[in-house]
Amino acid sequence: MEKDFEIQPSAPHYCCVTDMLGRVDSMNTLKLGEVVAKKLLEMEKAGNITGYHVLLSNIYAEEGNWVNADKVRKEMREKGLQKEVGSSWIDIGGSVARFTSKDQDHPHSDKIYEMLEGLAMEMKKSDRSPQINP
Incomplete structure (x- = not known):
């Protein structure tokens, strides 16, 4: 990251890497993830970063x-912390659209969900469902 893109890693970068490592069952990465998540919480005490709490809870x-x-x-409830809803963005012709899980705010959400349902049905018919563990 630093060498190829001249980007200095920050706490969110370490959090993402820890999250990825925590999903791998080999090499006792859950223990590593726990150590890193706790360290991130110590580093960000003043900010009360919700994501690190969620990461640690998920590791446990x-x-x-x-x-x-x-x-x-x-601890999150006592501090009044709430997990932010995950979201995705897509750039279509220079206009950025943001989507969240079960999003009903998008002006075309009805059409989007209708399309997704149709695609899911087609995948079931053709037995081309996504492979989780290839």
Whole structure:
């Protein structure tokens, strides 16, 4: 990142990498993810960054450590932190459209969901459903 693109890694970059590592079952990356997530929380104490709390809670949940996952979520509630809704952006002819999960605010959301439902039906008919574990 630094060498090829001259971008200095920031806390959100480390968070993304930790999240990716936490999804890999080999090399005890869940433990690594826990250590990094806790460090990120220490670095960002003043900012109360919600994403790091969610990351740590998800790491605990992936381990099946529901006591600690619930503890982190409880801390979030006590601090008044809420997870932001994930979103995607697409640039169409110079105009950027933002989409969120179950988005009903987009002016064409009815048509978009109708199209998605049609595509899902076509995939089922042709048995070309996406492969999660190739």
